[in-house]
Amino acid sequence: MHTENFNLQSFRKFSFIAPNLFSLILLLSTPFKVFAQGYPKAPVAVKEESGGEQSNSDGCKELLRAVKSQDSVRVKELLRNVDPNCIFRGDGEPRSPLVAAARAGYVGIGKLLLEAKADVAYHAEGDETPLMAASANGHLGFAKLLVSNGAEVNKKLKREGTALIIAAREGHLGTVEYLISQGADVNAQVTGDGSPLIIAVRKGHLDIAKVLLEKGADPYLASPGDENPLYHARMSQNREMVELLEEYSDRH
Incomplete structure (x- = not known):
């Protein structure tokens, strides 16, 4: 009687351990590259139509928002560390600082961006060029600023x-x-x-x-x-x- 109980308990233990043991063996035998496919891939820089790279950094986000709010003091401060040739896609269009300034006709901010080496041709894929943005909104002064700085x-x-x-x-x-x-x-x-x-x-x-x-x-x-x-x-x-x-x- 004691032997029967022992065998029954042993069987139950084995039936519990066996599937887990099999899963562990299968996991260890799976190639690492297959196992890694389940994890998100690291962000990859995307080339834009204008020749730049996508940049969703906090710095670019803050710069774009400062441009849109016409905060020249904040723009000047951010340009000490943030490349004006950047793109932030989290707030809708436009997605680059110079295009944002051109759409609104903020000539003063446009000058700050150009002094910081903003590219007059730089824009996000799906957005117009800065000159097109200024032209669409009738901002003649901004258009002149861009052309005088080499806009095509x-x-x-x-x-x-x-x-x-x-x-x-x-x-x-x-x-x-x-x-x-x-x-x-x-x-x-x-x-x-x-x-x-x-x-x-x-x-x-x-x-x-x-x-x-x-x-x-x-x-x-x-x-x-x-x-x-x-x-x-x-x-x-x-x-x-x-x-x-x-x-x-x-x-x-």
């Missing part, structure tokens, strides 16, 4: 166009005239974004269309995947625009 006037981006296309789209006549004076191509084309004249016609900006035509924009120039400016004017039944384009059509 005819830079093209898909889903954005060029600085001139953007300024024409938003109806910023002064910016349009300035960009043209700095060598902006009035016949620049970006697939999906049209040309400066096409976008001005579609938006009904007669004064901008006239300036573009005076500077050599072609009323018959169709953008890839789009019609020409005269077509859009007729489709919109904008009589003044049609007459303007027909007047310049005779010169081409």
Whole structure:
């Protein structure tokens, strides 16, 4: 009787230990690289379209917020240790300091960033360039600051166009005239974004269309995947625009 109880207890112990022992053997025999796949990978720097690297550091976060709040004292303080060519993706757009300053037209802060070696072409993937940001919002002073520091006037981006296309789209006549004076191509084309004249016609900006035509924009120039400016004017039944384009059509 005693022997039977002993055997039963031994069996129960073995039935408890055996699965755990098997699991331990299996675990020890698993290759380390397979075992490690279950753990999160270390962050990897991501190359942005502008040539920089993604940076979600606290310093970049604070700098971007200081720029957006127009806190020049805080910006100056942070620039002692934070690279202005950084990106923070935690607060929505824009995601780089100079683009944020350009969108808001903060010229003073723009100067601080440029003095700290901010790259006039630097931007996050998915955002426009600083010059495009200034042009979109009609911040002529900021646009001049950027161009005087080497910003590329005819830079093209898909889903954005060029600085001139953007300024024409938003109806910023002064910016349009300035960009043209700095060598902006009035016949620049970006697939999906049209040309400066096409976008001005579609938006009904007669004064901008006239300036573009005076500077050599072609009323018959169709953008890839789009019609020409005269077509859009007729489709919109904008009589003044049609007459303007027909007047310049005779010169081409």
